[in-house]
Amino acid sequence: MRRRLAALLLTLAAPLAAADAPLLTSHLRIHDPFVVAEQASATYWLFSKNDPAVTGDPRIGIMAYASSDLAHWQKPKLVFALPKDVWADDGGWAPEVHRWKGRYYLFATFHNDKAAIPVSGKRPNYRRATLLAVADRVDGPYHLIHKGEPVTGPDAMTLDGTLHVDPAGKPWMVYAHEWLQMGIGTMEALPLKDDLLPAGKPQLLFRANEADWVIGQKQPEGDMGYVTDGPSFIAPKAAPC
Template sequence: MNAYNAAADTANPQVGHKLADIPAHDPFVVADGATQTYYLYTGGSPKLHGLDRYGVLAYKSRDLAEWEGPFVVFTVPDGVWANPQHGAWAPEVHAYGGRYYLFVTLHNNERPLEGEGHGGYPLHWRGTVIAVSDSLDGPFELVKPDAPIVTEHLMTLDGTLHIDDEGNPWMVYCHEWVQTADGTVDAVHLKDDLTGCASEPIHLFSGSDAPWDNGEQPSAGAEKVFVTDGCQLYRTSGDRLIMLWSTYEKGNYVQTIARSVTDKLEGPWEQLAPLVFDDSGHGMLFQTFEGDWMLILHSPFRMPESRCKLFEMTDTGDSFIVKSPKFDLAGDQSK
Protein backbone atom coordinates (compact mmCIF):
# COMPACT_ATOMS: atom_id res chain seq x y z
CA MET A 1 0.00 0.00 0.00
CA ASN A 2 1.24 3.48 -0.83
CA ALA A 3 1.01 5.88 2.11
CA TYR A 4 -1.29 8.80 1.35
CA ASN A 5 0.52 12.12 0.97
CA ALA A 6 -1.97 14.97 1.49
CA ALA A 7 0.23 17.37 -0.45
CA ALA A 8 0.80 14.95 -3.33
CA ASP A 9 0.51 16.27 -6.86
CA THR A 10 -3.08 15.53 -7.94
CA ALA A 11 -1.84 15.32 -11.52
CA ASN A 12 -0.05 12.15 -10.44
CA PRO A 13 -2.74 9.88 -8.88
CA GLN A 14 -1.51 6.87 -6.95
CA VAL A 15 -2.96 3.39 -6.40
CA GLY A 16 -3.39 1.38 -3.22
CA HIS A 17 -4.93 3.99 -0.90
CA LYS A 18 -7.04 2.76 2.01
CA LEU A 19 -9.96 4.86 3.21
CA ALA A 20 -8.26 5.13 6.59
CA ASP A 21 -5.36 6.94 4.88
CA ILE A 22 -7.40 9.53 2.97
CA PRO A 23 -8.49 12.79 4.67
CA ALA A 24 -12.13 13.14 3.61
CA HIS A 25 -15.27 15.03 4.56
CA ASP A 26 -18.88 14.59 3.41
CA PRO A 27 -18.17 11.48 1.28
CA PHE A 28 -20.39 10.47 -1.63
CA VAL A 29 -20.12 7.19 -3.56
CA VAL A 30 -21.42 6.38 -7.03
CA ALA A 31 -21.42 2.69 -7.99
CA ASP A 32 -20.98 2.71 -11.76
CA GLY A 33 -22.37 -0.57 -13.08
CA ALA A 34 -21.05 -0.01 -16.61
CA THR A 35 -17.42 -0.08 -15.47
CA GLN A 36 -17.89 -1.97 -12.17
CA THR A 37 -16.12 0.95 -10.49
CA TYR A 38 -16.94 2.80 -7.29
CA TYR A 39 -16.37 6.55 -7.41
CA LEU A 40 -15.78 8.36 -4.11
CA TYR A 41 -16.22 12.15 -4.21
CA THR A 42 -14.98 14.54 -1.54
CA GLY A 43 -13.82 18.13 -1.27
CA GLY A 44 -10.34 19.19 -2.39
CA SER A 45 -8.42 22.08 -0.83
CA PRO A 46 -5.17 24.00 -1.31
CA LYS A 47 -3.92 23.13 2.18
CA LEU A 48 -4.54 19.37 2.06
CA HIS A 49 -4.18 18.56 -1.62
CA GLY A 50 -1.85 21.16 -3.06
CA LEU A 51 -4.56 22.68 -5.27
CA ASP A 52 -4.40 26.34 -6.19
CA ARG A 53 -8.14 26.68 -5.41
CA TYR A 54 -10.95 24.68 -3.83
CA GLY A 55 -12.68 21.94 -5.79
CA VAL A 56 -13.84 18.33 -5.84
CA LEU A 57 -11.73 15.18 -5.91
CA ALA A 58 -12.62 11.65 -6.94
CA TYR A 59 -11.10 8.30 -6.00
CA LYS A 60 -11.85 5.01 -7.78
CA SER A 61 -12.07 1.44 -6.53
CA ARG A 62 -13.20 -1.98 -7.75
CA ASP A 63 -13.59 -3.50 -4.27
CA LEU A 64 -14.10 -0.62 -1.75
CA ALA A 65 -10.83 -1.64 -0.08
CA GLU A 66 -8.14 -0.11 -2.30
CA TRP A 67 -8.55 3.23 -4.05
CA GLU A 68 -6.80 5.09 -6.84
CA GLY A 69 -6.54 8.87 -6.86
CA PRO A 70 -7.01 11.67 -6.24
CA PHE A 71 -8.43 12.90 -9.54
CA VAL A 72 -9.56 16.54 -9.82
CA VAL A 73 -13.06 16.62 -11.35
CA PHE A 74 -14.05 20.22 -10.54
CA THR A 75 -12.41 23.44 -9.37
CA VAL A 76 -14.18 26.70 -8.55
CA PRO A 77 -13.67 28.86 -11.65
CA ASP A 78 -12.84 32.55 -11.81
CA GLY A 79 -15.57 34.99 -12.76
CA VAL A 80 -18.43 33.33 -10.86
CA TRP A 81 -20.28 34.41 -7.72
CA ALA A 82 -18.21 32.15 -5.44
CA ASN A 83 -14.65 32.78 -4.28
CA PRO A 84 -12.24 30.00 -5.35
CA GLN A 85 -10.38 30.36 -2.04
CA HIS A 86 -13.40 30.03 0.26
CA GLY A 87 -14.28 26.33 0.15
CA ALA A 88 -16.22 23.56 -1.61
CA TRP A 89 -18.40 21.40 0.65
CA ALA A 90 -20.48 18.24 0.35
CA PRO A 91 -19.98 17.20 -3.28
CA GLU A 92 -22.27 14.55 -4.72
CA VAL A 93 -22.86 13.31 -8.26
CA HIS A 94 -26.18 12.12 -9.71
CA ALA A 95 -27.07 10.59 -13.08
CA TYR A 96 -29.97 12.50 -14.64
CA GLY A 97 -31.20 12.82 -18.20
CA GLY A 98 -28.24 10.97 -19.67
CA ARG A 99 -25.63 13.22 -18.02
CA TYR A 100 -23.98 13.55 -14.61
CA TYR A 101 -24.73 16.43 -12.26
CA LEU A 102 -22.47 17.57 -9.44
CA PHE A 103 -24.09 19.28 -6.44
CA VAL A 104 -21.56 21.15 -4.26
CA THR A 105 -21.80 24.01 -1.74
CA LEU A 106 -19.68 27.09 -2.49
CA HIS A 107 -19.03 30.31 -0.59
CA ASN A 108 -18.11 33.97 -0.87
CA ASN A 109 -17.19 35.36 2.54
CA GLU A 110 -16.67 38.80 0.98
CA ARG A 111 -20.30 39.19 -0.10
CA PRO A 112 -22.16 39.88 3.18
CA LEU A 113 -25.87 39.44 3.80
CA GLU A 114 -28.04 41.73 5.92
CA GLY A 115 -28.65 40.79 9.52
CA GLU A 116 -26.60 39.33 12.35
CA GLY A 117 -25.50 35.72 12.34
CA HIS A 118 -25.96 33.31 15.22
CA GLY A 119 -23.12 31.82 17.22
CA GLY A 120 -20.86 34.76 16.44
CA TYR A 121 -20.64 33.86 12.74
CA PRO A 122 -21.24 36.50 10.04
CA LEU A 123 -23.81 36.11 7.27
CA HIS A 124 -22.50 35.87 3.72
CA TRP A 125 -23.21 34.19 0.39
CA ARG A 126 -23.26 30.40 0.77
CA GLY A 127 -25.22 27.97 -1.35
CA THR A 128 -25.32 24.81 -3.41
CA VAL A 129 -24.47 24.99 -7.10
CA ILE A 130 -25.02 22.41 -9.83
CA ALA A 131 -22.43 21.51 -12.46
CA VAL A 132 -22.74 19.06 -15.36
CA SER A 133 -20.49 16.62 -17.20
CA ASP A 134 -20.85 13.76 -19.66
CA SER A 135 -18.55 11.64 -17.49
CA LEU A 136 -18.20 10.64 -13.85
CA ASP A 137 -14.58 11.72 -14.25
CA GLY A 138 -15.59 15.30 -15.10
CA PRO A 139 -14.69 17.99 -15.71
CA PHE A 140 -17.92 19.50 -14.39
CA GLU A 141 -19.10 22.94 -15.55
CA LEU A 142 -21.53 25.17 -13.65
CA VAL A 143 -25.04 25.45 -15.08
CA LYS A 144 -25.67 28.77 -13.28
CA PRO A 145 -22.47 30.78 -12.67
CA ASP A 146 -23.96 34.03 -11.32
CA ALA A 147 -25.65 32.77 -8.12
CA PRO A 148 -26.46 29.66 -6.08
CA ILE A 149 -29.45 27.55 -7.15
CA VAL A 150 -31.55 28.78 -4.20
CA THR A 151 -31.66 32.57 -3.77
CA GLU A 152 -28.40 34.06 -2.52
CA HIS A 153 -30.29 35.81 0.31
CA LEU A 154 -30.53 32.45 2.13
CA MET A 155 -27.46 30.69 3.53
CA THR A 156 -28.02 27.14 2.29
CA LEU A 157 -25.85 24.06 2.01
CA ASP A 158 -25.70 20.31 1.33
CA GLY A 159 -28.14 20.24 -1.59
CA THR A 160 -29.10 16.82 -2.94
CA LEU A 161 -31.19 15.61 -5.88
CA HIS A 162 -34.56 13.92 -5.33
CA ILE A 163 -36.87 12.70 -8.09
CA ASP A 164 -40.50 12.47 -6.97
CA ASP A 165 -43.10 9.88 -8.02
CA GLU A 166 -44.10 11.99 -11.02
CA GLY A 167 -40.50 12.23 -12.24
CA ASN A 168 -40.03 15.86 -11.16
CA PRO A 169 -36.56 16.91 -9.94
CA TRP A 170 -36.20 18.55 -6.54
CA MET A 171 -33.26 19.85 -4.58
CA VAL A 172 -33.48 19.04 -0.88
CA TYR A 173 -31.09 21.14 1.18
CA CYS A 174 -30.31 22.55 4.61
CA HIS A 175 -30.96 26.15 5.61
CA GLU A 176 -27.94 27.14 7.66
CA TRP A 177 -28.35 27.51 11.43
CA VAL A 178 -25.97 30.48 11.26
CA GLN A 179 -28.86 32.39 9.68
CA THR A 180 -31.83 30.72 11.38
CA ALA A 181 -30.51 29.50 14.79
CA ASP A 182 -32.82 26.50 14.33
CA GLY A 183 -31.53 24.94 11.11
CA THR A 184 -34.05 23.43 8.73
CA VAL A 185 -34.32 20.92 5.91
CA ASP A 186 -36.19 22.41 2.96
CA ALA A 187 -36.85 21.52 -0.68
CA VAL A 188 -37.36 23.34 -3.95
CA HIS A 189 -38.74 22.08 -7.27
CA LEU A 190 -36.05 22.40 -9.96
CA LYS A 191 -36.42 23.20 -13.64
CA ASP A 192 -36.24 20.09 -15.80
CA ASP A 193 -32.72 21.03 -16.97
CA LEU A 194 -31.60 21.66 -13.35
CA THR A 195 -30.52 25.24 -14.16
CA GLY A 196 -32.62 26.86 -11.45
CA CYS A 197 -35.71 26.76 -9.25
CA ALA A 198 -39.22 26.17 -10.58
CA SER A 199 -41.03 26.90 -7.28
CA GLU A 200 -40.69 28.56 -3.93
CA PRO A 201 -39.01 26.44 -1.22
CA ILE A 202 -41.11 24.24 1.05
CA HIS A 203 -40.25 23.43 4.68
CA LEU A 204 -39.76 19.76 5.61
CA PHE A 205 -38.55 19.84 9.23
CA SER A 206 -36.36 21.70 11.72
CA GLY A 207 -33.24 20.66 13.57
CA SER A 208 -35.04 21.04 16.90
CA ASP A 209 -37.49 18.30 15.80
CA ALA A 210 -34.91 15.71 16.89
CA PRO A 211 -36.40 13.79 19.85
CA TRP A 212 -33.32 14.46 21.99
CA ASP A 213 -31.75 17.73 23.11
CA ASN A 214 -29.45 18.40 20.15
CA GLY A 215 -29.07 22.11 20.85
CA GLU A 216 -25.47 23.37 20.76
CA GLN A 217 -23.96 26.50 22.30
CA PRO A 218 -21.15 27.74 20.00
CA SER A 219 -19.65 29.72 22.89
CA ALA A 220 -20.18 30.12 26.62
CA GLY A 221 -23.43 31.90 27.37
CA ALA A 222 -24.51 31.88 23.72
CA GLU A 223 -27.99 30.91 22.59
CA LYS A 224 -28.64 27.34 21.58
CA VAL A 225 -28.51 26.52 17.89
CA PHE A 226 -29.76 23.41 16.08
CA VAL A 227 -27.66 22.01 13.25
CA THR A 228 -29.03 20.34 10.11
CA ASP A 229 -26.49 18.78 7.74
CA GLY A 230 -26.12 16.16 5.03
CA CYS A 231 -29.68 15.39 3.86
CA GLN A 232 -30.01 12.34 1.56
CA LEU A 233 -33.24 10.60 0.43
CA TYR A 234 -33.88 6.93 -0.36
CA ARG A 235 -36.67 4.41 -0.89
CA THR A 236 -36.76 1.18 1.09
CA SER A 237 -37.89 -2.16 -0.33
CA GLY A 238 -41.24 -1.39 1.29
CA ASP A 239 -41.46 1.89 -0.66
CA ARG A 240 -40.97 4.01 2.46
CA LEU A 241 -39.31 7.39 1.86
CA ILE A 242 -36.50 7.98 4.34
CA MET A 243 -33.94 10.73 4.79
CA LEU A 244 -30.47 10.59 6.28
CA TRP A 245 -29.35 13.78 8.00
CA SER A 246 -26.87 14.83 10.65
CA THR A 247 -26.99 16.93 13.80
CA TYR A 248 -25.46 16.83 17.29
CA GLU A 249 -26.01 14.82 20.45
CA LYS A 250 -24.17 15.73 23.66
CA GLY A 251 -21.65 17.77 21.73
CA ASN A 252 -20.81 15.08 19.17
CA TYR A 253 -21.79 14.82 15.53
CA VAL A 254 -24.39 12.08 14.94
CA GLN A 255 -25.77 10.30 11.88
CA THR A 256 -29.53 10.11 12.15
CA ILE A 257 -32.53 9.26 9.99
CA ALA A 258 -36.09 10.46 9.39
CA ARG A 259 -39.10 8.95 7.60
CA SER A 260 -41.97 10.57 5.73
CA VAL A 261 -45.28 9.56 7.30
CA THR A 262 -46.98 9.87 3.91
CA ASP A 263 -43.96 8.61 1.91
CA LYS A 264 -44.15 11.90 0.02
CA LEU A 265 -41.45 14.54 0.04
CA GLU A 266 -43.83 17.03 1.65
CA GLY A 267 -44.09 14.77 4.73
CA PRO A 268 -44.81 15.21 7.55
CA TRP A 269 -41.48 13.73 8.68
CA GLU A 270 -40.97 11.63 11.80
CA GLN A 271 -37.57 11.34 13.46
CA LEU A 272 -36.20 7.83 14.06
CA ALA A 273 -33.40 6.60 16.31
CA PRO A 274 -29.90 7.71 15.26
CA LEU A 275 -27.81 5.23 13.28
CA VAL A 276 -24.24 6.09 14.31
CA PHE A 277 -22.82 8.16 17.17
CA ASP A 278 -19.07 8.63 17.94
CA ASP A 279 -18.72 12.09 16.31
CA SER A 280 -19.81 10.62 12.95
CA GLY A 281 -22.09 11.92 10.23
CA HIS A 282 -22.93 13.37 6.83
CA GLY A 283 -23.41 9.89 5.44
CA MET A 284 -25.01 8.47 2.32
CA LEU A 285 -26.27 5.05 1.24
CA PHE A 286 -25.29 3.09 -1.86
CA GLN A 287 -25.64 -0.47 -3.07
CA THR A 288 -22.64 -2.64 -3.89
CA PHE A 289 -22.46 -4.51 -7.17
CA GLU A 290 -23.61 -7.55 -5.18
CA GLY A 291 -26.76 -5.69 -4.10
CA ASP A 292 -25.80 -5.03 -0.45
CA TRP A 293 -26.65 -1.67 1.11
CA MET A 294 -23.72 0.29 2.55
CA LEU A 295 -23.49 3.50 4.57
CA ILE A 296 -20.41 5.70 4.17
CA LEU A 297 -19.84 8.68 6.48
CA HIS A 298 -16.97 10.67 7.96
CA SER A 299 -15.60 10.51 11.49
CA PRO A 300 -14.46 12.47 13.44
CA PHE A 301 -16.00 15.74 12.31
CA ARG A 302 -12.85 17.87 12.15
CA MET A 303 -10.34 17.85 9.31
CA PRO A 304 -7.61 16.76 8.71
CA GLU A 305 -8.31 13.83 11.08
CA SER A 306 -11.65 13.00 9.43
CA ARG A 307 -11.81 9.68 7.57
CA CYS A 308 -14.48 7.66 5.74
CA LYS A 309 -16.14 4.82 7.66
CA LEU A 310 -18.21 2.06 6.08
CA PHE A 311 -21.17 0.19 7.58
CA GLU A 312 -23.16 -2.67 6.10
CA MET A 313 -26.86 -1.84 6.32
CA THR A 314 -30.12 -3.77 6.49
CA ASP A 315 -33.18 -2.66 4.55
CA THR A 316 -36.05 -3.60 6.88
CA GLY A 317 -38.73 -2.42 4.46
CA ASP A 318 -39.71 0.32 6.93
CA SER A 319 -36.27 1.88 7.29
CA PHE A 320 -32.53 1.17 7.22
CA ILE A 321 -30.55 -0.01 10.25
CA VAL A 322 -26.88 -0.72 10.79
CA LYS A 323 -26.00 -4.40 10.38
CA SER A 324 -22.27 -4.19 11.10
CA PRO A 325 -19.33 -1.77 10.81
CA LYS A 326 -16.76 -2.51 8.11
CA PHE A 327 -13.68 -1.01 9.71
CA ASP A 328 -11.53 -3.77 8.21
CA LEU A 329 -12.71 -2.87 4.70
CA ALA A 330 -11.83 0.77 5.35
CA GLY A 331 -8.31 -0.26 6.41
CA ASP A 332 -8.87 0.86 10.00
CA GLN A 333 -7.76 -1.72 12.56
CA SER A 334 -8.28 0.57 15.54
CA LYS A 335 -11.91 -0.46 16.16
Protein backbone atom coordinates in the same frame (compact mmCIF):
# COMPACT_ATOMS: atom_id res chain seq x y z
CA MET B 1 -15.82 9.40 7.68
CA ARG B 2 -18.99 11.42 7.24
CA ARG B 3 -22.28 9.72 7.96
CA ARG B 4 -23.53 10.56 4.46
CA LEU B 5 -21.06 8.19 2.74
CA ALA B 6 -23.25 6.41 0.23
CA ALA B 7 -22.33 3.43 -1.95
CA LEU B 8 -24.57 1.50 -4.33
CA LEU B 9 -23.39 -2.12 -4.12
CA LEU B 10 -22.96 -4.05 -7.34
CA THR B 11 -20.79 -6.84 -8.73
CA LEU B 12 -17.58 -5.38 -10.07
CA ALA B 13 -14.51 -6.65 -11.86
CA ALA B 14 -11.52 -8.10 -10.07
CA PRO B 15 -9.56 -5.57 -7.97
CA LEU B 16 -7.06 -3.42 -9.81
CA ALA B 17 -3.43 -4.35 -9.51
CA ALA B 18 -1.59 -2.73 -6.61
CA ALA B 19 0.43 -0.62 -9.03
CA ASP B 20 -2.78 0.81 -10.51
CA ALA B 21 -4.59 1.27 -7.20
CA PRO B 22 -1.92 1.67 -4.51
CA LEU B 23 -4.06 3.40 -1.88
CA LEU B 24 -6.05 1.59 0.78
CA THR B 25 -9.21 3.12 2.20
CA SER B 26 -7.33 4.00 5.39
CA HIS B 27 -4.90 6.08 3.28
CA LEU B 28 -7.55 8.39 1.83
CA ARG B 29 -7.54 12.08 2.75
CA ILE B 30 -11.23 12.91 2.46
CA HIS B 31 -13.89 15.27 3.77
CA ASP B 32 -17.63 14.71 3.33
CA PRO B 33 -17.21 11.78 0.89
CA PHE B 34 -19.84 10.57 -1.56
CA VAL B 35 -19.55 7.35 -3.58
CA VAL B 36 -21.05 6.65 -7.01
CA ALA B 37 -21.04 3.12 -8.40
CA GLU B 38 -20.78 3.34 -12.19
CA GLN B 39 -21.90 0.10 -13.80
CA ALA B 40 -20.58 0.84 -17.29
CA SER B 41 -16.95 0.94 -16.15
CA ALA B 42 -17.39 -1.30 -13.08
CA THR B 43 -15.87 1.48 -11.00
CA TYR B 44 -16.63 3.17 -7.72
CA TRP B 45 -15.94 6.92 -7.71
CA LEU B 46 -15.41 8.64 -4.36
CA PHE B 47 -15.86 12.42 -4.41
CA SER B 48 -14.46 14.81 -1.81
CA LYS B 49 -13.16 18.35 -1.47
CA ASN B 50 -9.90 18.80 -3.36
CA ASP B 51 -6.78 18.30 -1.27
CA PRO B 52 -3.80 19.87 -3.08
CA ALA B 53 -1.43 17.67 -1.07
CA VAL B 54 -2.72 14.57 -2.87
CA THR B 55 -3.84 15.86 -6.28
CA GLY B 56 -0.98 18.30 -6.79
CA ASP B 57 -3.52 20.89 -7.97
CA PRO B 58 -3.91 23.97 -5.73
CA ARG B 59 -7.31 25.04 -7.05
CA ILE B 60 -10.48 25.02 -4.93
CA GLY B 61 -12.76 22.27 -6.14
CA ILE B 62 -13.66 18.60 -6.03
CA MET B 63 -11.45 15.54 -6.46
CA ALA B 64 -12.36 11.90 -7.13
CA TYR B 65 -10.74 8.58 -6.25
CA ALA B 66 -11.49 5.45 -8.34
CA SER B 67 -11.73 1.84 -7.14
CA SER B 68 -13.05 -1.49 -8.35
CA ASP B 69 -13.65 -2.94 -4.87
CA LEU B 70 -13.99 -0.07 -2.34
CA ALA B 71 -10.71 -1.21 -0.79
CA HIS B 72 -7.97 -0.32 -3.30
CA TRP B 73 -7.95 3.16 -4.81
CA GLN B 74 -6.22 5.03 -7.59
CA LYS B 75 -4.63 8.38 -6.83
CA PRO B 76 -7.31 11.10 -7.02
CA LYS B 77 -7.73 13.67 -9.76
CA LEU B 78 -9.40 17.07 -9.80
CA VAL B 79 -12.81 16.76 -11.51
CA PHE B 80 -14.11 20.28 -10.82
CA ALA B 81 -12.26 23.56 -10.29
CA LEU B 82 -14.13 26.59 -8.97
CA PRO B 83 -13.80 29.40 -11.52
CA LYS B 84 -12.29 32.65 -10.27
CA ASP B 85 -15.05 34.80 -11.78
CA VAL B 86 -17.95 33.52 -9.63
CA TRP B 87 -19.19 34.90 -6.31
CA ALA B 88 -17.73 32.06 -4.21
CA ASP B 89 -14.08 31.85 -3.22
CA ASP B 90 -13.88 28.85 -0.88
CA GLY B 91 -15.58 25.59 0.10
CA GLY B 92 -16.13 22.37 -1.76
CA TRP B 93 -18.13 20.74 1.03
CA ALA B 94 -20.36 17.70 0.77
CA PRO B 95 -20.06 16.97 -2.96
CA GLU B 96 -22.63 14.64 -4.49
CA VAL B 97 -22.91 13.39 -8.09
CA HIS B 98 -26.27 12.33 -9.53
CA ARG B 99 -27.24 11.14 -13.00
CA TRP B 100 -30.09 13.16 -14.52
CA LYS B 101 -31.37 13.23 -18.10
CA GLY B 102 -28.34 11.31 -19.36
CA ARG B 103 -25.69 13.54 -17.79
CA TYR B 104 -23.89 13.73 -14.45
CA TYR B 105 -24.61 16.61 -12.07
CA LEU B 106 -22.32 17.68 -9.25
CA PHE B 107 -23.83 19.34 -6.16
CA ALA B 108 -21.28 20.94 -3.81
CA THR B 109 -21.35 23.72 -1.20
CA PHE B 110 -19.22 26.85 -1.59
CA HIS B 111 -19.11 30.17 0.23
CA ASN B 112 -17.61 33.65 0.47
CA ASP B 113 -17.35 35.07 3.97
CA LYS B 114 -16.64 38.55 2.54
CA ALA B 115 -19.97 38.64 0.67
CA ALA B 116 -22.36 39.77 3.40
CA ILE B 117 -26.10 39.12 3.16
CA PRO B 118 -28.93 40.58 5.28
CA VAL B 119 -28.69 39.49 8.91
CA SER B 120 -31.77 37.82 10.38
CA GLY B 121 -30.33 36.75 13.73
CA LYS B 122 -27.45 37.43 16.10
CA ARG B 123 -24.59 36.29 13.87
CA PRO B 124 -23.01 37.76 10.73
CA ASN B 125 -24.36 36.11 7.58
CA TYR B 126 -22.60 35.67 4.27
CA ARG B 127 -23.15 33.87 0.98
CA ARG B 128 -23.11 30.09 1.23
CA ALA B 129 -24.95 27.73 -1.09
CA THR B 130 -24.85 24.55 -3.16
CA LEU B 131 -23.58 25.12 -6.69
CA LEU B 132 -24.47 22.81 -9.58
CA ALA B 133 -22.08 21.64 -12.28
CA VAL B 134 -22.51 19.17 -15.13
CA ALA B 135 -20.37 16.70 -17.07
CA ASP B 136 -20.88 14.02 -19.72
CA ARG B 137 -18.74 11.56 -17.74
CA VAL B 138 -18.93 10.67 -14.08
CA ASP B 139 -15.25 11.61 -13.66
CA GLY B 140 -15.72 15.02 -15.27
CA PRO B 141 -14.58 17.57 -16.02
CA TYR B 142 -17.55 19.38 -14.48
CA HIS B 143 -18.62 22.89 -15.47
CA LEU B 144 -20.95 25.21 -13.59
CA ILE B 145 -24.51 25.67 -14.81
CA HIS B 146 -26.80 28.67 -14.26
CA LYS B 147 -23.71 30.94 -14.53
CA GLY B 148 -22.61 29.78 -11.10
CA GLU B 149 -25.66 31.17 -9.30
CA PRO B 150 -27.27 28.94 -6.64
CA VAL B 151 -30.87 27.87 -7.18
CA THR B 152 -31.71 28.83 -3.58
CA GLY B 153 -31.14 32.56 -4.13
CA PRO B 154 -28.37 34.94 -3.03
CA ASP B 155 -29.79 35.86 0.40
CA ALA B 156 -30.36 32.31 1.66
CA MET B 157 -27.46 30.81 3.63
CA THR B 158 -27.79 27.13 2.70
CA LEU B 159 -25.64 24.04 2.32
CA ASP B 160 -25.46 20.31 1.55
CA GLY B 161 -27.88 20.17 -1.37
CA THR B 162 -28.89 16.75 -2.69
CA LEU B 163 -30.99 15.71 -5.69
CA HIS B 164 -34.24 13.84 -5.09
CA VAL B 165 -36.52 12.62 -7.87
CA ASP B 166 -40.09 12.07 -6.68
CA PRO B 167 -42.40 9.22 -7.81
CA ALA B 168 -43.75 11.47 -10.58
CA GLY B 169 -40.24 11.87 -11.99
CA LYS B 170 -39.89 15.50 -10.89
CA PRO B 171 -36.53 16.71 -9.52
CA TRP B 172 -36.09 18.48 -6.19
CA MET B 173 -33.09 19.86 -4.37
CA VAL B 174 -33.26 19.10 -0.66
CA TYR B 175 -30.87 21.09 1.52
CA ALA B 176 -30.14 22.44 4.97
CA HIS B 177 -31.00 26.09 5.66
CA GLU B 178 -28.09 27.20 7.81
CA TRP B 179 -28.71 27.59 11.53
CA LEU B 180 -26.24 30.50 11.49
CA GLN B 181 -28.89 32.46 9.61
CA MET B 182 -32.05 30.89 10.99
CA GLY B 183 -31.08 30.28 14.63
CA ILE B 184 -33.06 27.08 14.31
CA GLY B 185 -31.81 25.24 11.23
CA THR B 186 -34.30 23.72 8.83
CA MET B 187 -34.47 21.11 6.09
CA GLU B 188 -36.13 22.42 2.96
CA ALA B 189 -37.04 21.10 -0.50
CA LEU B 190 -36.97 23.21 -3.65
CA PRO B 191 -38.92 21.97 -6.71
CA LEU B 192 -36.85 22.10 -9.90
CA LYS B 193 -37.49 22.11 -13.63
CA ASP B 194 -35.81 19.60 -15.93
CA ASP B 195 -32.92 22.06 -16.42
CA LEU B 196 -32.59 22.19 -12.60
CA LEU B 197 -33.76 25.79 -12.32
CA PRO B 198 -36.34 26.56 -9.60
CA ALA B 199 -39.91 25.50 -10.40
CA GLY B 200 -41.48 27.07 -7.32
CA LYS B 201 -40.81 28.21 -3.78
CA PRO B 202 -38.92 26.14 -1.17
CA GLN B 203 -41.03 23.93 1.05
CA LEU B 204 -40.22 23.47 4.72
CA LEU B 205 -39.71 19.82 5.68
CA PHE B 206 -38.89 20.24 9.38
CA ARG B 207 -37.06 22.39 11.92
CA ALA B 208 -34.07 21.12 13.90
CA ASN B 209 -35.75 21.57 17.29
CA GLU B 210 -38.97 19.68 16.51
CA ALA B 211 -37.88 16.26 17.76
CA ASP B 212 -38.35 15.75 21.50
CA TRP B 213 -34.84 14.27 21.80
CA VAL B 214 -33.04 17.31 20.33
CA ILE B 215 -30.83 19.36 22.64
CA GLY B 216 -29.70 22.79 21.44
CA GLN B 217 -26.25 24.22 21.95
CA LYS B 218 -25.79 27.47 23.86
CA GLN B 219 -24.08 30.04 21.65
CA PRO B 220 -21.69 32.88 22.61
CA GLU B 221 -24.41 35.34 21.55
CA GLY B 222 -26.65 33.97 24.32
CA ASP B 223 -29.19 32.05 22.25
CA MET B 224 -29.55 28.35 21.50
CA GLY B 225 -28.36 26.88 18.21
CA TYR B 226 -30.12 23.98 16.51
CA VAL B 227 -28.17 22.55 13.57
CA THR B 228 -29.36 20.86 10.39
CA ASP B 229 -26.76 19.27 8.14
CA GLY B 230 -26.33 16.75 5.34
CA PRO B 231 -29.78 15.65 4.15
CA SER B 232 -29.95 12.27 2.42
CA PHE B 233 -32.83 10.17 1.13
CA ILE B 234 -33.09 6.41 1.67
CA ALA B 235 -35.61 4.43 -0.35
CA PRO B 236 -38.05 2.64 1.98
CA LYS B 237 -38.08 -1.14 2.00
CA ALA B 238 -41.10 -2.85 0.50
CA ALA B 239 -43.66 -4.03 3.05
CA PRO B 240 -43.66 -7.80 3.63
CA CYS B 241 -46.38 -9.75 1.82
